Amino acid sequence: MQSFxxxxxxxxxxxxxxxxxxxxxAIELLSARGLQLSWANYxxxxxxxxxxxxxxxxxxxxxxxxxxxxxxxxDDFTRQCAAESLGVPIERHAGAVAELExxxxxxxxxxxxxxxxxxxxADLIPNPVNRVAGFSIQExxxxxxxxxMAHPMMAWALDTYYxxxxxxxDYVEASILVFDAGxxxxxxxxxxxxAQHPDIxxxxxxxxxxxxxxxxxxxxxxxxxxxxxQDIQQSVTSLGFPWEAILNR
Numbered sequence: 001m002q003s004f005x006x007x008x009x010x011x012x013x014x015x016x017x018x019x020x021x022x023x024x025x026a027i028e029l030l031s032a033r034g035l036q037l038s039w040a041n042y043x044x045x046x047x048x049x050x051x052x053x054x055x056x057x058x059x060x061x062x063x064x065x066x067x068x069x070x071x072x073x074x075d076d077f078t079r080q081c082a083a084e085s086l087g088v089p090i091e092r093h094a095g096a097v098a099e100l101e102x103x104x105x106x107x108x109x110x111x112x113x114x115x116x117x118x119x120x121x122a123d124l125i126p127n128p129v130n131r132v133a134g135f136s137i138q139e140x141x142x143x144x145x146x147x148x149m150a151h152p153m154m155a156w157a158l159d160t161y162y163x164x165x166x167x168x169x170d171y172v173e174a175s176i177l178v179f180d181a182g183x184x185x186x187x188x189x190x191x192x193x194x195a196q197h198p199d200i201x202x203x204x205x206x207x208x209x210x211x212x213x214x215x216x217x218x219x220x221x222x223x224x225x226x227x228x229x230q231d232i233q234q235s236v237t238s239l240g241f242p243w244e245a246i247l248n249r
Contacts, residue, residue: 001169002063002139003038004030007053009068009078010145011045021147022067029155034167038062045069047077047084054085058138063162065154068145070134072114078142079135083119086138090117095124096133103131125153174229174246175203175217181241183214189235193218197228215246 006026012018020042027037043050050069057064069078083090096116100108118135125134125141127149134143134153141157143150178186183204194202200220207213216236218228236243 001165002061004035005039005041005057005062005064006037007041007043007050007057007064007066009043009045009050009066011075012145013042013068014044018145022150025147025151026065026154029151029158033158033162033165034169034171035158035162035165036169036171045075045077047081050077050081051085054082054140058085058140062139064140065157066140066142067150070115070142070144072111079118082122082135082137082140082142086119088120091120092116093118093122093124093133093135096135099124099126099131099133125157128152128156170221171219172222172225173217173219174225175215176229176233176236176243176245178214178216178236179242179244180212181214181236181239182212185239185241186214186216186236189232189239190216193228193231193235196231197224199224200228202228216243217246 006022008020008022010018013020023040026040030037041053043053066078069076080090092113093116096118097108097113100112100116104112112132115132119137122135122137125136125143127133127144129146129149132144134141136142136157141154143153183206186204190202190204197218200218202218203216205215207215216232218225218232233243
């Protein structure tokens with residue numbers, strides 16, 4: 001299955017002027033459909049940086065959702081960077097123009113209509129809030145930075161283009177809480193588990209509680225996860241540390 005990723009674009013996120021709300025929502029929208037987010041990158045309003053990132057994910061063949069930078073002001077570079085990353089020109093999208101005209105009438109000109117300029121060959125992503133469309137090309141989906149617009153647009157793109165992928169992957173997580181142990185005391189055991197179960201991913205999450213606690217778990221396909229968790233439980237018990245199970249997710 002292709003990997004899903006997101007770009008969150010804008011100096012306002014990196015400077016703290018605005019707080020990111022896209023990462024948690026993207027995870028939620030994917031998880032509700034049985035999908036997982038593989039990576040997330042924050043990018044400043046630096047054209048060379050945005051273009052390079054897009055070239056990389058396009059070449060890799062990922063499915064990517066991009067939030068921010070598709071307005072018409074001089075600090076918005078995402079549309080131009082998307083075109084440059086693909087080696088295509090910018091052209092005016094008739095469907096996006098029609099949406100702007102329907103929303104703003106004559107006031108769509110001369111400036112708002114600039115938001116209908118997309119990389120050549122792009123498709124429209126409808127905006128249910130104000131009809132200022134986003135666009136998609138090469139399985140990259142470009143949406144505004146406003147969460148109230150971008151999140152339903154991401155849901156629309158998933159439901160329109162990828163329903164065949166929903167709940168198709170055998171993927172679960174399982175973990176236990178290990179008490180009174182430091183991570184350093186479990187490293188050898190963790191390395192042994194990974195060597196015995198190469199098809200799973202292991203995670204160790206210490207908690208800053210009054211009692212030393214580590215959430216130790218694995219994720220992957222159901223059977224390998226079950227087998228790895230059995231070995232983890234037996235190993236932790238053999239090491240003399242108490243533990244309790246957490247329900248699979």
